[in-house]
Amino acid sequence: MTNIRERDFRGLDLNLLVTLLVLLREKSVSRAAACLHLGQPAVSGALARLREWFKDDLLVRSKGGMQPTLRARELQAALGPALEEIQAAVSRVPVFEPRSATRTFLLGLPDWVDAWLLPPLLATLQQQAPGVKLSVVATDPFRVAEMLSGEEMDLAVGAFAEGPPWQRTRPLRSMGFRCVCRPGLVRGRQARLSLEQYTALPHLLVTYRGAFHGTVDEALAPLGRARRVAYTSPRFSSLPPVLQQVAALATVPEVLAPLWQRDFGLMSWPLPFDIAPFTVSIAHHRTRDRDPALQWLCGVIESLAVDEGRGAG
Structure with a gap:
């Protein structure tokens, strides 16, 4: 040209x-x-x-x-x-044939979504679209629009705030939280963690901006309660080894709890107070609305998120 x-x-x-x-x-x-x-x-x-x-x-x-x-x-x-x-x-009407396609996607994921969705996604792609490659890049709610606009990723999955008008956001599923800790930290055989136990122990918090205050603290405030955050990290993947050795709790997206229980031997509890669930969404630039390959991948991810949600239920 x-x-x-x-x-x-x-x-x-x-x-x-x-x-x-x-x-x-x-x-x-x-x-x-x-x-x-x-x-x-x-x-x-x-x-x-x-x-x-x-x-x-x-x-x-x-x-x-x-x-x-x-x-x-x-x-x-x-x-x-x-x-x-x-x-x-x-x-020509663009078409996408998964079985014969050779395409590389830049997929933006926070690390907790990576742990949750990437294994079943890669297994599905291997079966349905063996020529398709994924390059996963780290993202978070504060960088999604910038990274999509700068073509640093084709697609993002996570919990995102409303973006600019050109950002297409498709809800995948609603998700709650669970509390995770090492075995023996919570005494007794009760099915639920008490609010007193929850607030008495130190907490580990994942934050993308280094804050020691988050959604959980906002939910505790009307109850006249507060927790003590002793450690913050921008990565959920850093928490399990810490939880294995440190007497502390972590409140994480519910899909991580069974994974950490299986892989790290941690215990999982429902939260002892009400907290609003959050929405996991998929996001891309509106210039990709008619990209059949990207829309196919969105459909695959949507199906997996729904299936995984049923399994968690």
Whole structure:
């Protein structure tokens, strides 16, 4: 595209080239007008403009109808294939065939979504689209719009605030929280952790801006309670080894609790107070609305999120 000299097209209506090819095929102004659904005067006027542009008669009247000049034949040979390619490009409906596709997606995930969705997603892609590759990049709620706008990722999955008008956000599922700690930290065999136990122990908090205050603290305040946050990290993946050794609690998205219970031997408890669930969404730029490959991947992720949600229930 960088080789196109725009000035060479100045003053030329490219529709005239279509008219020229139809005239050369039909060798008749009246028949060409019928094919183009135009009046005969309009086609005659187009032929006059073409003659002026190319400085050639192009079509000459004879007993057998209008005959093309040598210049017209040269144009027909060159423009015919070019306009057929243009026609194919503008009329082609994009399709995506997962089984045969070779495509790389930049997928933005916070690390907790990575742990939750990436294993089943990769297994699904291996089965349904073996030529598709994923490159996972770290993101968080505060960087989604910037990273999508800068094409640092094609798609993001997580808990995001409402973005700019061009950001397409599709809710995947609602999700709550669970409290996680090492075995033996909470005494007794009760099915629920008490509010006193919850607030008496130190807490580990994941925050993307280094704050020691979060959603949980906002939910505790109306109850006249507070917790002591002893440690913050921008990564959920850093918590399990700490929880194994430190007498502390962590309140995490509910999908992490069974994973950490299985992989790290941690215990999981419902929260002893009400807290609003959050929404996990998928986000992309509106310029990708008609990208069939990206929309297919969105559908796969949506199905997995729903299935995983049923499993958690």
